[in-house]
Structures are given as C-alpha cells and as structure tokens.
Amino acid sequence: MRSYPLSNLTLHSHFQPIYSLAHRRTVGVEALLRAEQAGVAIPPQQAYLDHDDTQSRHEFDLRVSTEHIRHFAASTPGESWLFLNIDASTLSSLARTQALISMLQQSGVPAARVVVEILEHALEADEILIAGSRLLREAGFLIAIDDFGTGHSNLDRVCLLEPDLIKFDRNLLRSATKQARTRNLLTKLVHLAHEIGALVVVEGVETEADVLVALESGCDLIQGYYVARPALQPDSDEIITRRIDTRWDELMVRELMKRKLARRQIELARQAFVQSAIALMQGTSFTDAAQPMLTLPDVIRCFLLDSTGRQIGRNLNTREAPSRANPKFAPLADTTGAVWSRRPYFQHAIDQPGVLYMSEPYLSMTDTRHCITLSMAIEIDEDLHVLCADVLVPKTMGLAD
Structure with a gap:
C-alpha cells in the first residue's frame, strides 16, 4: 500500500452548503477534504488510512481541521456554521481532544460557529469519546451526531451526549423515498430528535424525490447534491432557493389535494x-x-x-x-x-x-x-x-x- 507522508500532501477545502428549509438560506457548510500529491488527487479516506499510527492520524486530523478553518474564515462571511468531521483518533483521548480545542480556540473563529461532527457508531462503546464531547461542549462548540440511523442506533448514548444537531444517514432517506413505512419512520425520528433538543439535518438529498420526502419529514436542514455540490465556492442561495422552492410548490399543491380528499x-x-x-x-x-x-x-x-x-x-x-x-x-x-x-x-x-x-x-x-x-x-x-x-x-x- 502506498503511503502519503504528511509533509508531501497538499490539502484543500471544499464546502457543501447546509440549507435551512424554514429560513430559505444556507446556514452552514460542511468542510470536505481534498488532498493531492504532486498534482495527483488522493482520496480523502486513503489520506487518513495511510496514517495508521494513532498519534500520526491525530496530527493529520489537526492539520486538516486547521486548513478547513483557515479557508472558512477567508471565504465565508456572516454567521454561518462550519461543520467539521473530527477523526475518532482525535477524540480517543482527553489529551488529544484538548489539543483540538486549543487549536480551534486559537483559530479566531468563535466557538459558537463551529459544529464538531461525531460518527454515531463511535458512541457505542467509547466513554472517553463521550467525555471529550463534553469538553467540546463546555468550551462552547456545537456537537452533531453524524450518520444517525446506520446500523444499531444507540439512543441512550445519543441522549447522553445531548447533541445540538443530528445528521440522518443518506441510506435512511434512500429507503424513505421507496417505502411508505420508512417515510413514516423518518418523520417519527425527526420528532424524536426534536424531543431531545436537537435540530435535524437530512443528508444525501440528491433528487427531486429526496427533496419532497425531506420536506414531508419535518426536518430542519438539508444537505446533498440537489442542494449544492461541494466546491471552493458553492452555489449561492439565489440558485439553491430557486431549486427548493419549485419542489416546495409541488408539495403544497399535492398536499392541498390530499387534504381536500381527507x-x-x-x-x-x-x-x-x-x-x-x-x-x-x-x-x-x-x-x-x-x-x-x-x-x-x-x-x-x-x-x-x-x-x-x-x-x-x-x-x-x-x-x-x-x-x-x-x-x-x-x-x-x-x-x-x-x-x-x-x-x-x-x-x-x-x-x-x-x-x-x-x-x-x-x-x-x-x-x-x-x-x-x-x-x-x-x-x-x-x-x-x-x-x-x-x-x-x-x-x-x-x-x-
């Protein structure tokens, strides 16, 4: 397996909008890694996997997060959130988590504008990760559970973490577009997330059908290729809102007819x-x-x-x-x-x-x-x-x- 040393990689950030259906505008962006070596693109996952030592992987994660914040601060004005995917290696010890907090605090971006994403399956048996998440929260950062709904969802640990946001896995949306029962379940899960005080982001919105199901679910925020693709400068709200409003109008006409029949x-x-x-x-x-x-x-x-x-x-x-x-x-x-x-x-x-x-x-x-x-x-x-x-x-x- 080919290795990609830290010093030889050039890192870039692409941003994907996270769009509020109620506000009809982008309220945050997720930072996504783009890496290359000697002009050749390197898959982001591979860049992480080739740093298999925990400390090395943590150092690489800090470098990636630093680049994301630098690019975000330079290109994203206003009050929007930056969603950061933090690797499990960084959250696997309180010392490394504290190093992340120190780096974020020195970045100049207010803590209230940074959302730290934690994979839902990582919560299953990691008390240190949960403790580290509490440190992040106490420092003022927001917490998001990522990929909720994949495999066995650990609701007790999700509640224990008290996330500010929960991001629903794209496979849950795929299933909901095909099955009425899963659509009903999606709506119930949105209500459940709201009950524990978390806003809901539906990920993987890629088609017109996806948008309609997301709108029907009562979710708060959406993300996916239909909204906007990741880019150095993603689509403006003027372009995004025009796409979403078309589907919203379609849904309203359909719901009006259904309500009349009902x-x-x-x-x-x-x-x-x-x-x-x-x-x-x-x-x-x-x-x-x-x-x-x-x-x-x-x-x-x-x-x-x-x-x-x-x-x-x-x-x-x-x-x-x-x-x-x-x-x-x-x-x-x-x-x-x-x-x-x-x-x-x-x-x-x-x-x-x-x-x-x-x-x-x-x-x-x-x-x-x-x-x-x-x-x-x-x-x-x-x-x-x-x-x-x-x-x-x-x-x-x-x-x-």
Whole structure:
C-alpha cells in the first residue's frame, strides 16, 4: 500500500452548503477534504488510512481541521456554521481532544460557529469519546451526531451526549423515498430528535424525490447534491432557493389535494357517526344504529363502551373479521370486555358528553392498522356510554401505507 507522508500532501477545502428549509438560506457548510500529491488527487479516506499510527492520524486530523478553518474564515462571511468531521483518533483521548480545542480556540473563529461532527457508531462503546464531547461542549462548540440511523442506533448514548444537531444517514432517506413505512419512520425520528433538543439535518438529498420526502419529514436542514455540490465556492442561495422552492410548490399543491380528499372522508364519517349516535339515544339497537357507519369504505369497526371504559359486546366490523383476514392477530380479535379507559378517545369523550372527539392517528391493537377513533359520550337508557368508530388514517395524515 502506498503511503502519503504528511509533509508531501497538499490539502484543500471544499464546502457543501447546509440549507435551512424554514429560513430559505444556507446556514452552514460542511468542510470536505481534498488532498493531492504532486498534482495527483488522493482520496480523502486513503489520506487518513495511510496514517495508521494513532498519534500520526491525530496530527493529520489537526492539520486538516486547521486548513478547513483557515479557508472558512477567508471565504465565508456572516454567521454561518462550519461543520467539521473530527477523526475518532482525535477524540480517543482527553489529551488529544484538548489539543483540538486549543487549536480551534486559537483559530479566531468563535466557538459558537463551529459544529464538531461525531460518527454515531463511535458512541457505542467509547466513554472517553463521550467525555471529550463534553469538553467540546463546555468550551462552547456545537456537537452533531453524524450518520444517525446506520446500523444499531444507540439512543441512550445519543441522549447522553445531548447533541445540538443530528445528521440522518443518506441510506435512511434512500429507503424513505421507496417505502411508505420508512417515510413514516423518518418523520417519527425527526420528532424524536426534536424531543431531545436537537435540530435535524437530512443528508444525501440528491433528487427531486429526496427533496419532497425531506420536506414531508419535518426536518430542519438539508444537505446533498440537489442542494449544492461541494466546491471552493458553492452555489449561492439565489440558485439553491430557486431549486427548493419549485419542489416546495409541488408539495403544497399535492398536499392541498390530499387534504381536500381527507376532509371529505372525515366529514362523511362524522356525519354518519352523529346519525348512529342519535339512533342509539332513540332506542335503536347497536347493530342497527351502527349501519350508517358500517357502510362507509374507510370505517374499520364500531364498538360501544360503558362509563368505565369497558367494552360492551364485540366489535361490529365493516370488513372480514380480523381473525380471518389476518390469522396472526386472531388472539386480539375478540375485544369483548376489554377496558379502553386509558385511551384518549375515551377520556376526552367522557369529560365532554355530547361532543364528538377525533383522536390522533395511532396503531390499533386489534389488527395493527393505523387508524383514528371517533368517539362521543351519550346517554342510553339514562346510563352514560361512549360510542366509538375506528376509521382508516387518511393518507394526508402521514400514516397510511
């Protein structure tokens, strides 16, 4: 294997914009190494691999970071962030981490403008790395988890690190463009990152489909070839925003049509639900009163609860019984006597009798389909009951396959 001595390599920095969807402008750049020897380009990974001694690799990492900061300070005005990929060798000891901090502090770039990227898989079993990350945070630098979602994501360690940003791996986006379930997962992961106080960067945005999925996910920042390619002087915001706005307009038109269809679907279900509730209060049997609901194609089932949340009788299903349609869940099909008092649809209904409540989308325990539940507390023979109907989640609500 050919070796590339430190002294013989010429290092350059290319920058790739990290773009805020809300601000509609570039808010940071990731510094990417470009190396050459005697005019011949050297793959960045190879330049690192050929310094296999930990100390030598650390020294090379400091030199690379120094070059990145020098070029950034000279070419990037304003308040944007510099994202630095720091090698694991630098973070593998507190002494080397402190050397990195000292170098960064002497660079003249404020700590609040430097984001140190740490590979997610490196957190798995490295207490020193986590301790070093804390030193960086205490010195005022921002921390980003890079390549989140590759392999086994260690959520407990991610939470322990308290990152300022989490960069989602490009393979997660690739999968989300092809599978509805992964798109739903991507949205949930964005919410999870927000819950722990981190902004989300979706990496690998390379196609129009990628942009649409990223926009739908609710992420904060995007990065990739579709936004801008790495360069000494990457594309301006005027060029980037024009590309992104076109996809945003396309998404808004599509979402408007979906919302119109969803509103119509829900409104029909609500009207039928009120009709069924009135029939029940007038003394009609549950089986007959539920028929207006059961004729709708998007309704899954109707069921009736007593004032304590206990189910009275079996579900009235609009389609083939779950135990026959999907034998895997046959043990869950019979819900007679089940207690649903912890469900929000019961609690909201019982707190406001006569008011129709529509739940948030959730996974039905009966047959593991995503649904919303309509519910209303009504009096039947002077006793309070809660009428419920499960409806398939409209696609615009983001959980339907």
